[in-house]
Amino acid sequence: MVIECLVLGAGQEVGKSCVVVSINGKRIMFDCGMHMGYLDHRRYPDFSLISKSGDFDNALTCIVITHFHLDHIGALPYFTEVCGYRGPIYMTYPTKALAPLMLEDYRKVMVDRRGEQEQFSYENIVDCMKKVTAVDLKQTVQVDKDLQIRAYYAGHVLGAAMFYAKVGDAAIVYTGDYNMTPDRHLGAAQIDRLHLDLLITESTYATTVRDSKYAREREFLKAVHKCVGGGGKVLIPTFALGRAQELCILLDDYWERMNLKVPIYFSAGLTIQANMYYKMLISWTSQKVKDTYATRNAFDFKNVCSFDRSLINAPGPCVLFATPGMISGGFSLEVFKQWAPSEMNLVTLPGYCVAGTIGHKLMSGKPTKIDLDEGTQIDVRCQIHQLSFSPHTDAKGIMDLVKFLSPKNVILVHGEKPKMASLKGRIQSELGIQCYDPANKDIVCISSTHYVKADASAKFIQSSLNPNFRFLNRSLEGSSVLGHVDTTAMSPLQVCDDRVAEGILIMEKNHKAKVLHQDELLDMLREQKHEVKYAYCCPVQFGKFERTENTGLLSTRDVLPISDKCSLLHLLFVKVSNELTEGSIQEFGEHLQLQSFRASVCLKDNCPYRSTDSSHNISEAVYFCCTWSLADEKLAWKVVAIMKSLDANAM
Amino acid sequence: MMLDEETSDFSVHKSLDSESVDRKRQKIEKPLSAKNLINAEPFYKTVQNLHLWNVSFIDIVLISSPMGMLGLPFLTRAKGFSAKVYVTEATARLGQLMMEDLVTMHMESRQFYGPEESGFPQWMKWEELEVLPSALKEIALGKDGTELGGWMPLYSAADVRDCMQKVQALKYAEEACYNGTLIIKAFSSGLEIGACNWTINGPKRNIACLCSSIFVSAHAMNFDYHALQGNDLILCSDFSYLNAMEDGEDDNFSAPATDNFSTLRDNNDNWDMITESLLDTDENLEEMEKLVFVCSCVMDSVKAGGSVLFPIGRLGVFLQLLEQISFSLESSNLKVPIFIISSVAEELLAFFNIIPEWLCKQRQEKLYSGEPLFAHVELIKQKKLHLFPAVHSPKLLTIWQEPCIVFCPHWSLRLGPAVHLLRRWCGDQNSLLVMEKGIDADLALLPFKPMAMKVLQCSFLSGIKLQKIQPLLKILQPKFVLFPENLRLHLGSWSTDSFSFIHYSENGTLRLPSFKDYAELDIAIDLASQLCWTKFKLENMNMARLKGELFIKQSKHRLLPGEEQVVSLRCRPLLHWGMRDLDNLLTALQKMGINGSVEQSKSGADSENASIVHIVEPSNALIEVNATSSVISTADENLASLVTQAICSSLDGI
């Protein structure tokens, strides 16, 4: 069986995440994102690779969206409403609630500012979202008879999820974007230890290892405080969702502690409305924030109020959250134009800005003038603070997750090519896991787990689960006990539990394979067991030295007292133990035993198992009757060989 | 033992109703009066025989609704309790709030009655019970006089905390794996927010526990009956139809409408039709009509200047009434304040607005359009709805105005703010008390008599209607249905060729049939590909020895290669059978150039058919053969091995 991954986007790049995975006849599209850096056909995944004829309903079993960021969902309305996909779509409740806001915000910016022809309309967004089935975390969703999917908490943004998908015995996880450390409002990613054939993980920070974020938070707060303390205005351009709420919690909390009265504003209704969603979805935040729901919902910001244009040039300090995040247009640009020329003011920048935006220009170097368009130039004298906290996991987090899940294969997506190559190397060398970093339009094939199905009898299951203790008697001096240190270290008796499942697999024509315990087989066949055993009465020549010690005993052989029988047996025990390299023979009063091999002193004159054609000096020999069964044939002959050759070695 | 794995579901059957004792001996029974009631700290009745159980034998407890959780601390505080308790997240939160509220109200009432000197209350003494009026005696002792042991003093706040720590909270359809062998999942039942039915999947059988369910709910997520499909056995434990039947006036609940079913039976394959009949909207219209009727009564009262008291019963009903009444007030332009008085009111109402995942489709739509999930959020903002922790809250006094509409606990009318308000309003003929059916109103209102206040008792749908049981089971297609013995007759006689009924009764133990003789086993491919097969022409089968390590995970048995590599050397058969006669053996020996001479053994009775084969070339050897064994004796290892080969070739073996 093979799992086939077709990478339609985010292959060796960040943007338009989209991977189509085929498992045992099911085909799942993970994410359907858009690339913010392109305006031509490259902004969308090349859907024609899924189906030339455009019959996407038959080509795909379902679509799974991990979170509301446009690089993960931006192409969805286009795919459903323009390309015509009508199959099932799954995402978490918050993603379904918040994605339309993101999509509509983007659509407006594109149409209003760039005057571009719209790729999809507002109605398209609404119609698209109607087709979505919302899922809860850990809810096991049966997409169809064979395909199961399940969401796990991913941190990153509200409602972000990693998705597990299972078909038959094959299982994979697609992470989407995730964060392994909690932030102000979200918890860290959480997942069960699953058996996976494949893990597809983001790798935005494939080589970065970050220090504590508290230092960076402090820096941010200090910069803001210093600015408003000096009577300046702070502009925080952000997306409506995610970062805005995180920073707002941070500031609201700081304002409370420092007893600051400077107003914090949210631009437009959008972000205020977003807070409404966040309040209802508070159970998807971190435990600490969640716990505030009853007393004061953490998204009921005490010091936050809404902003209108007349306040732009109002006197006095303030803090303003405005969209869009990269100052690519809209309200944040409008305010930026007004506030940038004053050195009292402060503008913060998100961690990542697409080329061509004002944000990007401010990040690269420290320009004093920015050309907006022909004839418009902005003097930039304000302070610039670059935010450096990111909702993505760092390299250590990725390695931790891969190690925790220990999948058979890893595919890296959503990262930069050279860094991905380096992480891939680490995963292969440090964790010994096969790793791939395909480019867009590449197909990666890996083999998947497959089990042979059989019906097992209760007795087989029972016997396989029962502890199968073996007691190994160890001489005291040589005892080195591995494993069960706490309980048996003091005991010369070593216990080992060889819980091996042994049974018989039966295949009959037109029947399901069956597994039985050995004892059940003969009943089923209505047959009697036939044992193949061996018996051999073995002469042993103890050397002279020993014989003198036992003088007088050998002459009256037929009335050998028990104690002497024992001493002979013990003598044999010592000899054989010394010679035997495998297994340890044990002494049980009347006989010696090693597995099924048994030896005891034979006093019969005519033992039927005694060979008469021995070349040994029979009169001097002591006879030991030995029996064993087929399973120990080899071992038994080794012991017999030792017994026969004792004379030669005796000294 | 219940099922193979022990499961049980707990609920406080009836909370208290215990205040009573008649000091005077009465020979002739007079109608009960307030004087007859026992004046003492309330006791609570839980599962009748809980005290007879050895709780340490319980492995798993499944909770199906917030109400069904109220008795849980009685169990979890018992010595030796170590079971896993599964409950949905929403049920856990709501159940905890209800328990905390109960404890708070109880503490208040204790201040009133004063603490009991000993653990054993006066009224429980036999002499006292003897003289109780018969109606109260029946409550105290049960119909057959065995239920006294079910009365418990209430648990403490610490017991509740402790109980919550023993609970494992799940989402709907989340897989909880018990002990590696059972997969337990909760699916919405529609009865209440967080309420659920359970499925238990094990290697031997799949079981669904069907509790009180509502197909289409106006608040909670709908009854997810599709998820219960494909189980071998369905345990029906929806007792709402029982209540409905005891309720004589309601003719909806008489024997199932048979003509309806005959048509269904004719259309056995027509599933859509069955589904339609399950999801019919009459049920909802009926519920809506009831709500509207209650509202009109409420309007009449407040217009006449009377106040309205709603003791809070089921939370879903409470939420719907709250919404409906505020709409009615709005539309008739009445400015009557609504109060909710409970120690957990604030937390409870806040909680309802943060759980879209547990609600019905229409409520989830509100999330998507950015509106609050329930109307109360706006009502609070507009100061039309006020929440207070207790009647003596200082702020309440400043806002209080009458007429008003109050929702508060406790539905028993023995605890909480309801008692105070009832005392205040029971003499007012314009005031209205709205109670849910199912409690004995006469007894509950006894302390407040004579009552001028109007009383409205209404019943809302609380489970599957009896006539829907059959079509439902048809869809679920179980092999067995466990059905309450006492409802047997009400089912009527319907032919079921597809499944059979097993009837159960309270306190009885059932041993369930095992549905699978075999367990599913997954054998790893790398193990299976190493097997060496033996062909058996006679039986037309192939066999191989299987050796590996067995793992149980997610109720699946999985055989993986063991640590020691299974090498093909192990291919030699270890088990033999089928010694038919000696000729085969002698021929086989001959082929190897070994001649043997046969001598019938004379060694006696126990080895009747034993034969001995003597061999002299290439060296001496002797073979003793009977039906069940062969013994080879020779000093020559090579010869022994040849003889072994000859014997094995004349036997079947694996």
Ligand SMILES: [Zn+2]
């Ligand atoms: Zn993202």
Ligand SMILES: [Zn+2]
């Ligand atoms: Zn992303």
